[in-house]
Amino acid sequence: MATVELRFSAQPEHVRTARLVAAAVARRAGVDEAVLDEVRLAVGEACSRAVGLHRLGGVTTPIRVVLTEEEKTFSIEVGDEVPGPGAAGVPGARAEAPAEESDEGDGEDEMGLAVIRGLVDDVEVTAGKDGGTIRMSWPITPADAEADILS
């Protein structure tokens, strides 16, 4: 099991770096070339969401991205440290979405999740008192199978 872990401060400019790293590791792990665009987009959405949550909640700890290569799957876990359910009253706790529409920008969090759910078949979104996690995984094309196709 090969794992690459990335931590970055909640700055929008670092999201691109996370996308590039995730795509590079996914390619190395054997994720199909045709799916790499989806990996790039999904990890970008998950990281953008985490950056937004950290900034909104004034959380200064870094965002965590764990890329794991398993036998048949490649998984990406994006974790934020914004307290969720069960952490009411904690400063920085993730707030309910504001009811009124401010201007553009509202609903991006939901749109980001919609994009992730639309792109990734295997996705799990959890929110605990220590923060939230988005876990996504993709199948890996086994090296043997690839060799069979090529022969």
Place this chain on the structure above:
Amino acid sequence: MDLSLSTRTVPGAGGDRTVVEVGGEIDVYTAPKLREQLVELVNDGSYHLVVDMEGVDFLDSTGLGVLVGGLKRVRAHEGSLRLVCNQERILKIFRITGLTKVFPIHTSVDEAVNAVD
């Protein structure tokens, strides 16, 4: 890659259209620049916009949000916002989010500029 923006006015069948040529990546970092550009155009009285996305390498939901915001602004002035895009990877994002029903998407700047409702 950073975001590049350039604007020009093109006469169309229904009057002048402002073409915004976008290049590079539209994401959580660069989308505010596109938002500023669209807001500025509307504030200056350009209500019929064509956003040419042929040079866009990457678009995420933040970018979609900015485009929806732009559409909202031009519509307040009975204007229009049309997109030009032939890239499957970008079109897919509009499809997933159902926004193909919201934005008129054209295959060329010429077609978008001359389109009338």
